[in-house]
Amino acid sequence: MISLMRAEWAKLFTTRVWIGLLIGACVMAGGFAALFTGLAGQEQNGQPGIPAVGTQQYETLAFSVPANTSVLLLILGVIGMTQEYRHRTATPTFLTEPRRGRVIIAKLIAYALVAVPFALVIVAVDVLVVMIYAGARGAAPSLSAGNLQTLGASGLVLVVFAVIGVGVGALLRNQVAAIVGALVYLYVVEPIVSGIGAIQAAYKWLPGGAVQAMTSDFQAPELLRPWQGGLLLLGYGLVAALVGTLIAVRRDVT
């Protein structure tokens, strides 16, 4: 199992996909952190916008920014799995280890572990930008227990999304379909569900709702408790992984 995981890391780091995704995620995290901090406390069209620097609401929002880059970790996992089918390396991979379940499990663990340093870097960029910019605007947040919990939850979201990505990749196998499908789901389906009153109640059970439950500290009765959200998201990751594994084991390699 260890040797299979080593092989997965070798596959990942001998192409350059990971650099692009990590840089993209850092730029996204830093950019949103700066944007939220810059807009904090300003009124938008007479409505209260982002809470002012120095408030707990602002700090929770700013420290949950890393979770917004989860789509890039999802893509990392999707590419990690689907490139085997896209470039037909699934054949030598499954020839080397015909117990395909072990290959998929090694991939899931390898990507979960590799997502940890990725998440740490992305969280660090977010913290750096928030500390400097909010400090310049008068009140650098303290790394209180609550804020650390938000940061930890954001990082955990990233790790789980990498695992979900591997599972989705094993499920769909087609790289373009898997990435487009994931984007459509995250940016079209979930916003619609959360925006339509009649089915809004379902949103808290979706991955997006789980992420919000984990990272937002607002009084939000329509969301699960943070720990429940965390369990739910982990559940999604495990289900995607399990279904993906079963499919890879049963289907012919073509």
Place this chain on the structure above:
Amino acid sequence: MGSATTATSVRVEVRGLSKSFGPVKAVSDLGFTVEPGSVTGFLGPNGAGKTTTLRMLLGLERPDAGTATFNGTPYAALPKPVLTVGAVLETAFHPARSGRNHLRVYCRAAGLPLSRADEVLTEVGLTDAGPRRAGGYSLGMRQRLALATALLGDPPVLVLDEPANGLDPEGIQWLRGFLRHLAHEQGRTVLVSSHLLSEVEQTVDRVVIVGAGQLIREASMEQLRSGASGAGTVLVRGPEMDRLADVLTAAGSSVSRSDGDLTVAGSTPAEIGHHAFSAGIELHELRPHTSGLEEIYFQLTAGTEQYAAPSPGSTSAPEAAR
């Protein structure tokens, strides 16, 4: 190379193998044996089920029925399969990864020392190209890299699916020598598929011929050749072909005419030359047209092609044999 070369000899046995894709029977009740120390050609027209059979042999596709084993063990149950079987199927690698890194990935996965990657690169003559992106390799280099991947575990069995595809004449020459060396001097079991007998004729010791998913013939090359002697056709040219046709027909050969040329089946060039000389007929050209082996192969596989085009000049179904 050399460690496992003489250690184990592994016999490959296929018994009652069957596989359907929807209504199409790709392979039905196929059985054959591949012996150690020899190169076995796995022959048949395109669509005969060769690749499907090899993929079932390697545990990549699930047979509907039957077994394929290596000394009695199916591929998926081998403790460390790459130490027993090396396979060259379609050439598969990430274009952005170097050939050397590609090999090192599979060294890691199989728990082999990373130095094996450089050793097999040398064996297939790719040492200089190793650090370059595999996406930039020529077709021949890709085939060599696929072969290098198969050799990583120094396996006693090698399974190759159409390995000559994309190789230039020099590459084919090299591959022939390499496969014979692996089998004859190192005692490995080599199974190599091809849709052309002429491509592997000089390489293989035995043939397994399939058509439409079924076994047509399993034989040694000697057996095939002995059945093929005199089965070839001979092309004859000259000013008196009508008279020669009568003479040869009377002698029991079958003769066909086109553009004043004579194509003769059932006689050797020597016999035809003798008949012509006896009858005082002038000849301008006398040469073998198709080899007996090719003719036998065509006859054996005729009518089993999945997507045969009608032969030129005929509007109906393909001729049974040329």
